Amino acid sequence: MAWLAAGEGYEIALIDGKVAARSATGRAAGRQLKSLPKALREHPEVDRLRRLAEWLDRHEAACTAQVDAWMVSSLPVPTALLASVWQDEAWQGALRDTAVVGDDPDEVGFLRDATSSGELKVVNLDGETVRLSPRTVTLPHPVLLPDLDDVRDFAAELGIVQRVEQIHRATWHKPEGLEDKATEVRDYAGGVFPHRFGLAARATSLGYRVSGGYATCAVRDSGRGVEAAVWIGEPYYDAETATGALTWHDADGRTVRLAEVGPVAWSEGMRMAAALYAGRKIEEGKDA
Known part of the structure; x- marks a missing residue:
């Protein structure tokens, strides 16, 4: 300047x-x-x-949040839109080196440039810079990438650093054999916090929404909106509290059975529950 x-x-x-x-x-x-x-x-x-x-x-935070939303929801993004915002340094910083997929769902590449003519330059997994001109691209959630470990290894070789956490995002895969009527996961329930305010503040600092007694995150998975929710205690409750069960709800607020939860919604819900649980009070001493 x-x-x-x-x-x-x-x-x-x-x-x-x-x-x-x-x-x-x-x-x-x-x-x-x-x-x-x-x-x-x-x-x-x-x-x-x-x-x-x-x-x-x-502005930079808003650009990063938007790119993260595209990735978490696997929404198709018009290539012309990427080209139009690329000259903005904040947008470019959020988009550069994100993994993108064009017309071929098996061809993943790291975004390096977007020209004014609507052409994208990406580095594919063979290390070659190629030009793409699809009408739209997706920024796939890592749980959807079949060879995620290979993608991560290749990214490390290139020295890729992503502003939006994508390929190194923690992922969880839904286990098989879930009960047909099961609606909640308790893997990260029981994390004790000195008071509800501290747990709510942790949820907010991690980017999650606090609504009523829940920490929530919205995901668009398999074409429909789903909200993951973890119980964090009654609002204004000033005593010790603990994380509760993780559940998912559809756009009408109905509870979604675990068997019907999509892979992205499952991974993002578990990621939220694990992140909240990680801040719990740890007992010390021989009786801990």
């Missing part, structure tokens, strides 16, 4: 998301200062840059 005049003898700019200053006069002209001079701290231009930095942070 260009340096802007601010006050007598100073210039300011946004560098790495923070307002930086440098002297514009004298022998120190052009030298960046270690901190903002007192004379600049309340300057209108400094305040304007701070507000811009806050907006950029929110």
